[in-house]
Structures are given as C-alpha cells and as structure tokens.
Amino acid sequence: MKRVLVVGAGIQGLVTAAREHLSNNQVFILEKRKRIGGRGTSEDSFGHQLEHGPHLLLKGGELHTMVKKVSKVKPSLRPIRPHKVHIVGHGMLQPLNNPKKMLAFKLGQDPVREQAIRLVSGWGQDIPERRKALLKGRLCVVGEGWSGLVGRLASTLEEVGVPIQTGMKITEQYDGGVITSKGLKIEADIVRMCDGKPVGDPVKVSTLDVILDNKPLKDLHGIIKGDVAILNLAAIHSRKAPGMSHFSCIALSGGVEAIEQLLDERVSGWRSHIITKRQNDSITLTDSRGHLSDGVI
Numbered sequence: 001m002k003r004v005l006v007v008g009a010g011i012q013g014l015v016t017a018a019r020e021h022l023s024n025n026q027v028f029i030l031e032k033r034k035r036i037g038g039r040g041t042s043e044d045s046f047g048h049q050l051e052h053g054p055h056l057l058l059k060g061g062e063l064h065t066m067v068k069k070v071s072k073v074k075p076s077l078r079p080i081r082p083h084k085v086h087i088v089g090h091g092m093l094q095p096l097n098n099p100k101k102m103l104a105f106k107l108g109q110d111p112v113r114e115q116a117i118r119l120v121s122g123w124g125q126d127i128p129e130r131r132k133a134l135l136k137g138r139l140c141v142v143g144e145g146w147s148g149l150v151g152r153l154a155s156t157l158e159e160v161g162v163p164i165q166t167g168m169k170i171t172e173q174y175d176g177g178v179i180t181s182k183g184l185k186i187e188a189d190i191v192r193m194c195d196g197k198p199v200g201d202p203v204k205v206s207t208l209d210v211i212l213d214n215k216p217l218k219d220l221h222g223i224i225k226g227d228v229a230i231l232n233l234a235a236i237h238s239r240k241a242p243g244m245s246h247f248s249c250i251a252l253s254g255g256v257e258a259i260e261q262l263l264d265e266r267v268s269g270w271r272s273h274i275i276t277k278r279q280n281d282s283i284t285l286t287d288s289r290g291h292l293s294d295g296v297i
C-alpha cells in the first residue's frame with residue numbers, strides 16, 4: 001500500500017483518487033479552494049441547475065465509467081440526437097431523411113455539418129471520440145447535472161475514508177511530497193498533480209444558460225448557426241425543467257450578443273418568458289485530453 005497524495009479536487013482529481021483507492025493505495029486529496037469540483041460544477045437557481053454552457057457526458061468514457069463503478073444507482077443520461085438539431089439554412093445535423101445529404105456528409109463533403117459537429121461535441125475543438133459519440137447517441141445530458149456527478153464521486157470517497165482537505169494550496173512539489181502555501185511539508189510516496197493545468201491551446205468562448213416558462217422549440221434538441229449553438233436540455237432530458245425550456249448556449253465568437261441575436265431570430269418573445277439566466281462573456285477552454293482519456297474539453 002502506497003500513500004498517494006492527489007492535488008486538486010476537480011473531476012480529474014476525484015477520478016484519480018477513486019482509481020488509486022481501488023488499487024488499494026492509501027489516498028488523500030488536497031484542494032486549494034473551499035469547494036470541490038473545480039470547473040465541473042453547476043449552480044442552483046430558482047430550483048433549476050444551471051451550468052456554463054452545454055455540458056455533455058461521454059457515455060462509456062472514463063468519468064462515466066468511474067461514476068458508474070462507485071455508485072449504487074446509475075446516473076440518468078439522455079443522448080442529444082443529431083437528427084433533432086437544426087442547422088439554420090442547412091437542415092438537420094444528421095440528415096437521416098435525405099440520402100444524398102447523408103452520403104455527402106459521410107464522404108466528408110459537408111463542411112457546414114462538420115463545423116456544427118465540432119461545435120456541439122468539442123466546443124469548436126476537434127475531438128474525434130466525442131464527434132463519433134455525438135453521431136452514435138453517446139454524448140449525453142446528465143439529469144443530476146455536473147455537480148451531481150461530482151457529489152457522487154465525493155460521497156463515495158468519503159464513505160471509503162479518503163479525506164479531502166479544502167483550503168490547502170500546494171506551492172511546491174519535491175521528491176517525496178509537497179509544500180503548502182503556509183510552508184507545511186506533506187509527505188507522500190506518490191503525488192498526482194490534478195490541478196487543471198491546460199494541455200492544449202486555450203480558446204475563449206461565451207455562454208448563456210436560460211430557463212423559459214414555455215416550449216417555443218417544442219421537441220427540437222438544438223439550433224445551430226455558424227459558430228453559435230442553442231441546445232434545449234429540457235427536450236433532451238425530461239428531468240431538466242419539465243414543461244419548460246432549458247436553453248444552454250455557446251458562441252465561439254461574437255460574445256453573448258451573438259447568442260441573443262440567434263435567440264431573437266429563432267425564438268421570438270423569449271425575453272418575456274425568462275425564469276432565470278446565467279451568462280459568461282469569456283470562458284477559457286482548453287483541450288484536456290491526456291488528463292482524462294474521454295477527451296473532456
């Protein structure tokens with residue numbers, strides 16, 4: 001049995017800790033913030049769970065597999081259906097009823113659809129396994145939200161006696177341990193750095209998440225125009241705002257204004273039906289493949 005110190009209680013840290021525990025190591029986690037989950041969080045607003053932009057879980061990926069392994073009840077997942085996502089002026093994301101368009105798409109001769117797929121599956125980044133998963137119905141909305149997944153991992157770790165110490169910032173790593181910002185030396189046989197350091201080039205995007213008290217898009221899963229996407233989580237997963245709309249939107253350029261423009265264009269009167277909303281003008285995203293093998297972005 002080795003003493004393993006995990007630095008960071010984001011998704012990667014929690015999955016790593018669970019993996020190390022399952023390998024019979026003695027694990028402990030140190031987290032610099034007061035709360036756990038890192039960027040993998042959702043917030044409660046007027047009884048609705050809002051995230052920043054559409055968070056889609058890769059079914060069968062590392063995070064999903066670990067959550068399933070440690071939970072008694074399976075997480076509730078519903079896939080986004082590409083044949084229910086409309087690309088403005090171009091048809092459905094997966095044109096099932098149009099063999100000619102399907103063929104062009106399969107032969108890689110449809111750059112508009114390719115771009116739309118990259119937007120939904122990897123927020124503009126090309127992540128082959130997530131792109132494939134979207135087309136195969138394995139990119140899913142999580143009923144309990146991202147924070148629900150974090151909660152499941154954290155409560156299992158607590159149950160099996162893996163301590164998570166918050167408010168502890170690691171400033172230095174040495175052979176055989178780490179040093180905290182308060183100068184405390186903590187020894188460990190193995191240190192796993194899960195501090196969310198970017199791997200690829202960062203990209204800035206904007207998001208808007210909004211709950212409406214009506215269903216103007218009916219059962220449509222989403223609308224895409226250029227590099228702006230509106231996903232309707234309520235149409236994808238029945239647990240999200242039943243009887244209402246839960247739009248989770250992202251714009252790779254043009255800011256929140258570009259999202260609002262598309263909403264004005266396609267969802268007339270949406271502003272007068274808002275129950276709650278959250279927007280973020282500039283979120284930095286980095287490709288984190290290599291950290292978690294399911295290509296979380």
Ligand SMILES: Cc1cc2nc3c(=O)[nH]c(=O)nc-3n(C[C@H](O)[C@H](O)[C@H](O)COP(=O)(O)OP(=O)(O)OC[C@H]3O[C@@H](n4cnc5c(N)ncnc54)[C@H](O)[C@@H]3O)c2cc1C
Nearest residue numbers: 008010011012032038039040055056169170195196296297
């Ligand atoms: C808006 C947005 C939308 C996203 N959508 C999706 C999606 O749809 N699907 C998907 O798979 N992924 C998505 N992601 C990405 C996913 O949320 C992240 O890839 C994932 O949360 C990263 O986890 P992590 O543990 O590597 O890093 P982080 O979440 O950044 O966690 C790192 C943790 O380490 C702590 N830490 C850092 N430095 C120290 C230190 N020196 N000492 C102690 N603790 C430290 C931090 O406080 C933090 O808690 C999205 C991310 C964002 C921001």
